[in-house]
Amino acid sequence: MTQNTPALAIVVKGWPRLSETFIAQELVALEEAGHDFEIWSLRYPTDKKRHPLHDRLKARVRYLPEYLHEDPARVWAAREIAQRLPGYREAYRIWRQDLARDRNLNRIRRFGQACVLAAELPADTHGLYAHFMHTPSSVARYAAIMRDLPWSFSAHAKDIWTSPEWEKREKLQADTYGAEFGATCTAFGAAHLREMSDDPARVDLIYHGLDLTRFPAPPRKGPADLRKPEDPFHMVSVGRLVEKKGFDKLIDAFAQLPSTLNWHWTHIGGGGLKGALTAQAVSAGVADRITWRGACDQPEVISAMREADLFVLPSRIAADGDRDGLPNVLMEAASQLLPILSTPVSAIPEFIDTGIHGTLSEDDPAALAKAITVIAANPAQTQSMAHAARTRLTQEFGMNPGIARLSKRLHDLCQPINS
Known part of the structure; x- marks a missing residue:
């Protein structure tokens, strides 16, 4: 892997964010552990300040259209490309099924952002990893299905406890295009997610720890x-x-x-x-x-x-x-x-x-x-x-054990199928 050909796409809700230092800490540590990736952010930054950690990250940061109507040309061009991808029909079917249970504009925006992500991902991308189980994971999941790629997520707090039960279950089941693995930062959250998974080993307890x-x-x-x-x-x-x-x-x-x-x-x-x-x-x-x-x-x-x-x-x-x-x-x-x-x-x-x-x-x-x-x-x-x-x-609660475990999970996720 080289910095010019990232094998991993990391989807976040916003970048950078002062309130999410734990994400910045993790991504800097993964980069230092040898992972090459791009960050795809669903939102533009709103904080006026940055943490020193944000300045240490070398990865390219790319922004998806925060609101689809603000960049219609990019969205429609991306959808034309996405419609020719091997998994588009299946991703569209699953999204329509999700939309029937969750009728709101945010669900529509997720699919549009997923089309842009799937269309613009580098050709050598081997996997997707989303921070938060709700919106970022939905975008990553739809895009992964379109591109026929494995995906994974890290769950934290609000995303676990306010997401619908059906959505959490489907993101944790192999037969519904669920994640290869899900990491979460508390034993309390891990126990809850393991109850919903077809395989408890799909959920890892990985404390953020502190560097x-x-x-x-x-x-x-x-x-x-x-x-x-x-x-x-x-x-x-x-x-x-x-x-x-x-x-x-x-x-x-x-x-x-x-x-x-x-x-x-x-x-x-x-x-x-x-x-x-x-x-x-x-x-x-x-x-x-x-x-x-x-x-x-x-x-x-x-x-x-x-x-x-x-x-x-x-x-x-x-x-x-x-x-x-x-x-x-x-x-x-x-x-x-x-x-x-x-x-x-x-x-x-x-x-x-x-x-x-x-x-x-x-x-x-x-x-x-x-x-x-x-x-x-x-x-x-x-x-x-x-x-x-x-x-x-x-x-x-040191950072290193958790980073080592997550690094192995992501390394395995990004292995080409024919390797």
Whole structure:
């Protein structure tokens, strides 16, 4: 393989994205492991900043038409080519079957993007790999059928828990043009997907892990040792302002903290609930203790973690079933010896045993307020748990084992049939 003739096409929802550092980390590691690939993005970037990881990637990035009507000439030319491909009729049949069960414009857009992808893939492409089981996997699947190529996916959180059951099953069955393999980043998610597959071995548990070479060594002293008596107890959260992150419950918890506790909270991340949450903070009387920093790159995130006393992520299950998997920000906090307060949702207990590596609280405001109060009053015990979390991170959640397993899977996927 050479950089000019990629054997693998990687389909992502958007590139680059600040909120998906785990994807950038994986792709850089795969490139360094010798994989040649192109990235095909369904959307153009919207973030104004980039992570240093994005600049390390050498792969070519190509953008599919985000909305079909914006580039009709490209779409129709691609469809003419796609219609002559060996698997077009079958891909069209399957798409029509899917559309009958999921009548929306997004499903139509997926097929149009798949036509462009199938038409424009380099001739020597041997396989497709999609990040996220929903939209990117649908585009990859339709295109793979058209080109008679194997495909695979990596599933994470929302894509698992909000996708229709029929769609997940069909993407995991050999007789419905399912993936050669599916990787997912939590044991919780892997168990769910294996129940839907015709072969449990089709689903791999591959933790993202953390590439600790990208992070500074933790401070020699813990946050509590560095804080002056007059300084507030400083909490930080990193996560999109969406329902499943539970920040509305956290704001209600802040309003219940004892008046004797001097505290401040910094939030990092974008998201659609910013207006509602800032208004909630004003109504709760805590707005003057909150800093909303918006989207930040990774060096800024790590700097904020090193200045904080507690990392808080009050995840919960959203009304539509969406939930976190195992958020990488928990591991990033552990890398800096920052104590952690979270909730026992989804795969978070796979990394944090409450009372050992951090504190897991119910996502109830009163419970969160009580946990914050106890943590602030017991810095020595809290710092001991932070050390335990970092030890677990380094011993069990390094990046390399997962990358080695994924690399082998992708290498096998891309082997020519006649090799």
